[in-house]
Amino acid sequence: MTMRLPPFDLVTPTTLQEAAGLISDPTASIVGGGTDLFPKMKRRQTTPVTLVSLAEIDALKGIRIDDEGRCVIGAGVTLAELADSPLVPAVVASAADAIASPQIRNTATVGGNLCLDTRCNYIDMPELWREASGHCLKDGGDTCWVAPRSDHCWAISSTDLAPVAIALGGSLRLVAADGERIIDVDDFFQNDGIDYHTKSPGEIVVELLLPAFTGRATYLKHRRRGSIDFPLLGVAAAATFDDAARCTGIRLVVGAVASAPLRAIAAEEFLIGREFTDDVIEEATRLASNPVRPQDNTDTGSRYRKWMTPVFITRALQEIASDDTTNQEEEP
Ligand SMILES: Cc1cc2nc3c(=O)[nH]c(=O)nc-3n(C[C@H](O)[C@H](O)[C@H](O)COP(=O)(O)OP(=O)(O)OC[C@H]3O[C@@H](n4cnc5c(N)ncnc54)[C@H](O)[C@@H]3O)c2cc1C
Incomplete structure (x- = not known):
C-alpha cells in the first residue's frame, strides 16, 4: 500500500x-x-x-x-x-x-x-482500503456507506x-x-x-x-485533542445589542455537523429584540440544535455530537450575553 x-x-x-x-x-x-x-x-x-x-x-x-x-x-x-x-x-x-x-x-x-x-471516515482512507470495501458516492461509487439508503453524500x-x-x-x-x-x-x-x-x-x-x-463574537470549538484535531463541532456567534441589552442583530452558525456550516436562522430570528435571559437562551438553543443531524462518519459517535450541540450553543450564547467573548475549546 x-x-x-x-x-x-x-x-x-x-x-x-x-x-x-x-x-x-x-x-x-x-x-x-x-x-x-x-x-x-x-x-x-x-x-x-x-x-x-x-x-x-x-x-x-x-x-x-x-x-x-x-x-x-x-x-x-x-x-x-x-x-x-x-x-x-x-x-x-x-x-x-x-x-x-x-x-x-x-x-x-x-x-x-x-x-x-x-x-468522512470512508473517503479518508488509503486507496486499497477503499477499493476493498467498495467505493463510496464521493469516491465514484453508487453507495453512501454512512447512510446506504441516501442518494447524497454526507x-x-x-x-x-x-x-x-x-x-x-x-x-x-x-x-x-x-x-x-x-x-x-x-x-x-x-x-x-x-x-x-x-x-x-x-x-x-x-x-x-x-x-x-463592533459587537460581540465567539467561536467555541470541540475536538478530541486540543493540540491538533479537526472540530467535532464548532459554534460561531456574532451579535450586536442596544443600550437596554436587547439583541439588534445576530448570526449563529454550527460547523462540522453537516456538509456545510449551518446558519441557525430560526434561532437568530427568535433572538432579535430580546435580552439573552436564561429562558431566551434555552429556547434559542432548542431552535438552533433541533435541525442538527450529525452522522456516524467522523471521530466519536453521531449521538455524542448531537448531544453536545445544544451544550455548545448554550455556552456560546451565554458568552455573548456576558461579553466573555474569548475563544475556548474543550476536550470530550
Ligand atoms: C493533522 C491535521 C489536522 C487538521 N486540523 C484542522 C482543523 O482543526 N481545522 C481545520 O479547519 N482544518 C484542519 N486541517 C486541514 C487543513 O490543514 C487546513 O484546513 C488548512 O487551512 C488547509 O489550507 P492549505 O493551504 O494547506 O490547503 P491546500 O491543502 O493547499 O488546499 C485545500 C483545498 O483548497 C483548494 N484551494 C487552496 N487554496 C485555494 C484558493 N485560494 N482558491 C481556490 N481553491 C483553493 C485546493 O485546491 C484544495 O482543494 C488539518 C489537517 C491536518 C493534516
Missing part, C-alpha cells in the same frame, strides 16, 4: 491572471499550503496532473483595512499569520489559532481552509474559519480567467458532501472580506 505522492507537474505563476489561465485546465488543481491536498493525493483521492501553486502571487498576501473599514485578508495568508494579526477581529485570530498544529498553521492558508474538502465540512466568517457577515472575492465576483461566505457553501461549495473549478479565492464589526 503506497502512501507516496503520485507524480505531478508543479507550476508557480506570479500573477493572478496567469494562475487563472492555468487553472482553467480541468486536470489542474490549485495548491495553497498543501496540508489537506497532499494527504489526499497520497491516498489517491485526487490525482491532478498539474498543481498550480499560489505561493508566489503577491496579490494573495497580506492583511489590510480598506477604505470602507473592511478587514481584507489575502487567501495566501497563512493561519499562523492570521492568528498573530492585530488587524483581524479577535474571534478570527483565535479560531485560526485553534486549527491543527503550529507546523500546519505555518504552511496552511486561508484560501485552503475555506476550500477545504469535506471529510461528508462533513470541517473548516474552522468558515463558521466564523459567516457569523461576521464575510464575503469572498473570486477570480477566474473570464472575470471576478464577490459572494457572501454563507452562499459559498452548500450542504452536499461532493459539491460542497458553489465555486466553479476555474475560480480562485483571492480575498476574505470582513465588514467592520
Whole structure:
C-alpha cells in the first residue's frame, strides 16, 4: 500500500491572471499550503496532473483595512499569520489559532481552509482500503456507506474559519480567467458532501472580506485533542445589542455537523429584540440544535455530537450575553 505522492507537474505563476489561465485546465488543481491536498493525493483521492501553486502571487498576501473599514485578508495568508494579526477581529485570530498544529498553521492558508474538502471516515482512507470495501458516492461509487439508503453524500465540512466568517457577515472575492465576483461566505457553501461549495473549478479565492464589526463574537470549538484535531463541532456567534441589552442583530452558525456550516436562522430570528435571559437562551438553543443531524462518519459517535450541540450553543450564547467573548475549546 503506497502512501507516496503520485507524480505531478508543479507550476508557480506570479500573477493572478496567469494562475487563472492555468487553472482553467480541468486536470489542474490549485495548491495553497498543501496540508489537506497532499494527504489526499497520497491516498489517491485526487490525482491532478498539474498543481498550480499560489505561493508566489503577491496579490494573495497580506492583511489590510480598506477604505470602507473592511478587514481584507489575502487567501495566501497563512493561519499562523492570521492568528498573530492585530488587524483581524479577535474571534478570527483565535479560531485560526485553534486549527491543527503550529507546523500546519505555518504552511496552511486561508484560501485552503475555506476550500477545504469535506471529510468522512470512508473517503479518508488509503486507496486499497477503499477499493476493498467498495467505493463510496464521493469516491465514484453508487453507495453512501454512512447512510446506504441516501442518494447524497454526507461528508462533513470541517473548516474552522468558515463558521466564523459567516457569523461576521464575510464575503469572498473570486477570480477566474473570464472575470471576478464577490459572494457572501454563507452562499459559498452548500450542504452536499461532493459539491460542497458553489465555486466553479476555474475560480480562485483571492480575498476574505470582513465588514467592520463592533459587537460581540465567539467561536467555541470541540475536538478530541486540543493540540491538533479537526472540530467535532464548532459554534460561531456574532451579535450586536442596544443600550437596554436587547439583541439588534445576530448570526449563529454550527460547523462540522453537516456538509456545510449551518446558519441557525430560526434561532437568530427568535433572538432579535430580546435580552439573552436564561429562558431566551434555552429556547434559542432548542431552535438552533433541533435541525442538527450529525452522522456516524467522523471521530466519536453521531449521538455524542448531537448531544453536545445544544451544550455548545448554550455556552456560546451565554458568552455573548456576558461579553466573555474569548475563544475556548474543550476536550470530550
Ligand atoms: C493533522 C491535521 C489536522 C487538521 N486540523 C484542522 C482543523 O482543526 N481545522 C481545520 O479547519 N482544518 C484542519 N486541517 C486541514 C487543513 O490543514 C487546513 O484546513 C488548512 O487551512 C488547509 O489550507 P492549505 O493551504 O494547506 O490547503 P491546500 O491543502 O493547499 O488546499 C485545500 C483545498 O483548497 C483548494 N484551494 C487552496 N487554496 C485555494 C484558493 N485560494 N482558491 C481556490 N481553491 C483553493 C485546493 O485546491 C484544495 O482543494 C488539518 C489537517 C491536518 C493534516
